[in-house]
Amino acid sequence: MASHSTVVSPENTNEANKCSPRLSDSLLADDSKRWREKVPVGIRFKPTDQVLVCHFLAGKVSGCTDGPIFPLIKQVNVYQYDPSQLSSLSYDFGDGKMYFFTPLVGKNNTNNRRVPAGGIWKKMTDSSHVKDKDGEPVATKTTVVYWKKDKKCNLVKTQWFVKEYMMINDDKC
Secondary structure, three states: OOEEEEEEEEOOHHHHHOOOOOOOHHHHHHHHHHHHHHOOOOOOOOOOHHHHHHHHHHHHHHOOOOOOOHHHOEEOOHHHOOHHHHHHHOOOOOOOOEEEEEEOOOHHHOOOOEEOOOEEEEEOOOOEEEEOOOOOEEEEEEEEEEEEEOOOOOEEEEEEEEEEEEEOOOOOO
8 A cells, every 4th residue: 555644734733732631652652752763852853845755755655664763753644633632643853843654555455534523634735746856756745635414514724634655657766
């Protein structure tokens, strides 16, 4: 099954801090400790779109997941969760963003973006291309926003959004 990477972030990073306690810290503690011991002080994980696609996503798709960061990016179908639940499933890189690999499901490898908890993820922008170092398109990038149902079943736009990256050709990078 193919994968694509997903970056989840609230527009207001204070909202990320209001989320429930990190339920999976015990799962990530060993990986986190090893990663932090290897990384020099002052180094941050702030990948560009090209690095996310050509290194991490291409590595995941090809099965080459060596390196200290790969164990920290979990495979989670983010579209199955209310966004406030995702912080418990993600490693905290310190910038308010959460990184996941999300399996492609459904017809033509698209995701059913409905969330059982009473909301929906809706595509908000046309897809743009992420290019490799030679300027060739290697992936699409789409912004998807979470809309929650209110008490009257109306959809209300939230501040949560996903930047979804999908490989165009798995062997381009």
